[in-house]
Each structure stands twice: as C-alpha cells, then as structure tokens.
Amino acid sequence: xxxxxxxxxxxxxxxxxxxxxxxxxxxxxxxxxxxxxxxxxxxxxxxxxxxxxxxxxxxxxxxxxxxxxxxxxxxxxxxxxxxxxxxxxxxxxxxxxxxxxxxxxxxxxxxxxxxxxxxxxxxxxxxxxxxxxxxxxxxxxxxxxxxxxxxxxxxxxxxxxxxxxxxxxxxxxxxxxxxxxxxxxxxxxxxxxxxxxxxxxxxxxxxxxxxxxxxxxxxxxxxxxxxxxxxxxxxxxxxxxxxxxxxxxxxxxxxxxxxxxxxxxxxxxxxxxxxxxxxxxxxxxxxxxxxxxxxxxxxxxxxxxxxxxxxxxxxxxxxxxxxxxxxxxxxxxxxxxxxxxxxxxxxxxxxxxxxxxxxxxxxxxxxxxxxxxxxxxxxxxxxxxxxxxxxxxxxxxxxxxxxxx
Ligand SMILES: NC(=O)c1ccc[n+]([C@@H]2O[C@H](COP(=O)([O-])OP(=O)(O)OC[C@H]3O[C@@H](n4cnc5c(N)ncnc54)[C@H](O)[C@@H]3O)[C@@H](O)[C@H]2O)c1
Numbered sequence: 001x002x003x004x005x006x007x008x009x010x011x012x013x014x015x016x017x018x019x020x021x022x023x024x025x026x027x028x029x030x031x032x033x034x035x036x037x038x039x040x041x042x043x044x045x046x047x048x049x050x051x052x053x054x055x056x057x058x059x060x061x062x063x064x065x066x067x068x069x070x071x072x073x074x075x076x077x078x079x080x081x082x083x084x085x086x087x088x089x090x091x092x093x094x095x096x097x098x099x100x101x102x103x104x105x106x107x108x109x110x111x112x113x114x115x116x117x118x119x120x121x122x123x124x125x126x127x128x129x130x131x132x133x134x135x136x137x138x139x140x141x142x143x144x145x146x147x148x149x150x151x152x153x154x155x156x157x158x159x160x161x162x163x164x165x166x167x168x169x170x171x172x173x174x175x176x177x178x179x180x181x182x183x184x185x186x187x188x189x190x191x192x193x194x195x196x197x198x199x200x201x202x203x204x205x206x207x208x209x210x211x212x213x214x215x216x217x218x219x220x221x222x223x224x225x226x227x228x229x230x231x232x233x234x235x236x237x238x239x240x241x242x243x244x245x246x247x248x249x250x251x252x253x254x255x256x257x258x259x260x261x262x263x264x265x266x267x268x269x270x271x272x273x274x275x276x277x278x279x280x281x282x283x284x285x286x287x288x289x290x291x292x293x294x295x296x297x298x299x300x301x302x303x304x305x306x307x308x309x310x311x312x313x314x315x316x317x318x319x320x321x322x323x324x325x326x327x328x329x330x331x332x333x334x335x336x337x338x339x340x341x342x343x344x345x346x347x348x349x350x351x352x353x354x355x356x357x358x359x360x361x362x363x364x365x366x367x368x369x370x371x372x373x374x375x376x377x378x379x380x381x382x383x384x385x386x387x388x389x390x391x392x393x394x395x396x397x398x399x400x401x402x403x404x405x
Pocket of ligand 1: 012013016018044047076095096098119121146188199204
C-alpha cells in the first residue's frame with residue numbers, strides 16, 4: 001500500500017519535556033495532518049493519567065492504561081509492547097532519562113523505526129558508535145533534539161560566521177544555569193546519574209561545533225559539590241569546562257543547577273564569541289520581554305523557545321510557536337521526506353536511498369544526526385573524566401574516544 005503521508009508516533013517517557021514541549025508539538029502536527037496515531041509509554045500509569053488530564057481533548061494510546069492499572073505500579077519494559085504495536089511508518093520520540101537513551105534508540109531502530117532522541121544522544125562515545133553503526137546499516141534516521149540549533153539567536157551567529165563576517169575563531173564563553181528545583185524535584189530520581197554539564201552544558205558544546213564545524217581537541221573541567229550534598233543528593237552543583245578546538249580556539253562553558261528558585265526564567269543562558277574580525281554577544285534568557293503578575297511575580301519571557309499563542313484560525317484554538325516547536329517538528333518533516341522519496345521501492349532500494357539522503361544531511365551538520373551528535377557525547381564524556389580525575393586534561397583519540405592526556 002502506498003504511503004498516505006502520515007506517521008504513527010510513539011513517545012517513550014511522559015515527564016517534563018514530553019508534557020511541556022514534545023506532546024504539544026505532536027498534537028499540533030496531528031492537527032496539521034502529519035500524524036495518524038500517537039502512543040505514549042511511561043514508567044507508570046499515574047504519569048499517563050496526568051497527561052490525560054493536561055490534554056483532555058487529545059487522544060493517545062497509553063502504555064500502561066490508567067483505566068486498568070495501579071497508578072504507581074512500574075512497567076519499565078512495556079515500551080517494547082508499544083514498539084510492537086506501532087505499525088508501519090513509525091517514528092519514536094525517546095524522552096526518558098539520559099542513561100536509558102541508548103537501549104531505547106537501538107531497540108527502536110531494530111524494530112524498523114526512525115527516532116527523535118532528546119539530547120544528549122547517550123552518555124558514552126562507545127554507545128554513540130553502536131547507534132551510528134546500526135543506524136547506518138539499516139538506513140535509519142536518528143535525530144538528536146538539540147533545539148538551540150534552531151534558535152534564531154544562534155542561527156544568526158552561524159550565518160555571519162560562515163560568511164566570514166566574524167573572521168577566524170579565537171575564543172568564547174557560554175553560561176547555562178537552572179534553579180535548585182530541577183535536581184531536587186523535577187528529576188530528583190536521576191540527577192545523580194547526570195550533571196549540570198551533561199544535562200544542559202552539552203547544548204553550548206554542540207552550538208560551538210554547529211556554528212564552526214570544528215572538532216574538539218582537548219577538554220579540562222571542574223565540578224563543585226557544596227549545596228546538593230547537604231540536601232540529600234550527591235549530584236554536582238556546578239561544572240565548568242574549557243574546550244580547546246582543532247584550530248586552537250578556546251571556549252569556556254559554565255553550568256549549574258543550583259540557581260535560585262526565584263529566578264525570573266527557568267534557564268539563564270547566553271554566549272559570546274570573539275573572532276579575528278568581530279564579536280558576538282547574546283543573552284539567550286533575557287529577550288527584553290517581561291511580565292509582572294500577581295500569580296507569577298516577575299517573569300522574563302522568552303517568546304522564541306516554545307510558547308502558546310492564540311490561533312489565527314479559531315476562536316479558542318492555541319498555536320505553539322518557537323525553536324522548540326521547529327526542532328521537534330524537524331524529524332517529522334525529514335521522515336516524511338524519506339518515506340515519500342522511497343515510496344514504492346524495494347526494501348534494498350529504499351535503504352540505499354535513505355542512506356544517501358541521510359549522509360547528505362549529516363554532511364551539512366544542520367540536524368544533529370548520530371555522527372554530528374557524537375561531538376556533544378564525546379565532550380560530555382571528556383568533562384566527566386576530567387572532573388573525576390582532579391581536573392586533568394582529556395584529549396580525543398580515534399573515533400572521538402576521550403582519554404586522559
Ligand atoms: N532539550 C532540552 O533542553 C531538554 C530539556 C529537558 C529535558 N531534556 C532531556 O529529555 C529527557 C527527559 O527529561 P525530562 O526532564 O522529561 O525527565 P523526567 O524525569 O521529567 O521524565 C522522564 C520520563 O521517563 C519515563 N521513563 C523512565 N523509565 C521509563 C521506561 N523504562 N519506560 C518508559 N518510560 C520511562 C518516566 O516515567 C518519566 O515520565 C532527558 O534525556 C533530558 O536530558 C532535554
């Protein structure tokens with residue numbers, strides 16, 4: 001049967017990023033006619049019951065079903081049944097804690113599906129290579145959701161840099177910091193398995209690579225544990241790293257998740273970059289749009305990321321706009337292109353055509369396909385090795401394998 005232009009989507013994980021960004025994007029894209037069935041798999045049915053309440057007008061197939069299961073009973077393997085039920089033309093969004101990504105991505109590819117994985121793709125270079133090799137062999141599309149690649153404030157830098165307006169890279173710095181409620185409440189269950197660098201710093205490591213196309217040469221990093229250990233968590237409060245790139249330019253990235261809970265926006269972030277011909281400086285949190293209300297106090301509002309606005313086409317409709325929406329929609333658009341281009345081909349021809357299209361996108365380094373996402377994974381792993389070894393330099397060997405210098 002020929003492709004009808006709609007995908008079946010499974011979202012594995014129903015936590016913060018699913019509720020706030022991924023699912024509103026998927027529901028909107030279903031209204032746009034690009035999606036047929038949506039299924040959501042989560043650890044327990046209590047989470048899915050909550051999603052049914054948050055999205056009362058949106059149909060989805062829940063795994064496990066809140067109507068028939070205890071809200072707290074864990075079903076860590078039920079996503080496999082959801083994969084088995086997804087049907088033809090499936091795309092899987094992996095929205096689970098970082099340390100589960102690898103097996104869920106590999107299993108999705110092996111089940112015959114394309115994947116959108118929340119950043120980081122995985123936590124180890126070895127695992128990234130497993131994903132790269134399997135995806136290549138099967139002609140599978142695996143997109144890592146680094147949404148800053150779609151932020152106009154970052155695209156502006158890339159555009160001017162690539163046209164030579166800033167000259168050659170010399171140095172730069174970035175900061176990305178979140179409030180204490182993130183490691184203590186939002187994902188208290190897995191903060192110790194991650195760190196502020198792996199969780200959010202990876203965005204700016206990826207940005208430098210996305211903008212310059214340079215590979216990292218070596219990394220040195222630091223970590224502090226002063227606040228969280230006094231509050232029952234062994235996670236790092238903060239991490240800082242300097243990445244030296246193959247051209248000798250240096251980029252400092254500072255991260256933390258112990259900013260005040262009274263912060264006027266969830267993520268404090270920004271970046272500067274100095275080249276031989278010019279400078280870029282941008283606050284990516286304060287977009288000079290503030291609200292002050294009785295309910296929420298003072299808010300720095302970022303209209304660019306992911307916000308709801310009144311629909312232009314219906315009285316009470318809502319439309320989501322921003323780089324979070326564009327980034328989560330990109331894999332849908334790309335997979336629709338792959339399906340359309342290979343419609344009617346034999347399986348062998350289809351794999352060859354997919355491999356060709358995916359290789360061309362990888363070369364562009366616009367989407368973070370697995371070989372592009374490898375850079376963020378390698379820098380993450382190097383930062384962890386450096387911090388665990390008294391802030392020694394870590395360099396990259398063959399296949400971007402990090403090792404103590
Ligand atoms: N792009 C970004 O800036 C951004 C922002 C936030 C989170 N993230 C990433 O998104 C991912 C999820 O983050 P989050 O903040 O939503 O985390 P979260 O802890 O709020 O949610 C994780 C979800 O995974 C589910 N889960 C865990 N084990 C499962 C299993 N075996 N089967 C099915 N579901 C399972 C849990 O039920 C939960 O719903 C992480 O990789 C994180 O780094 C990215």
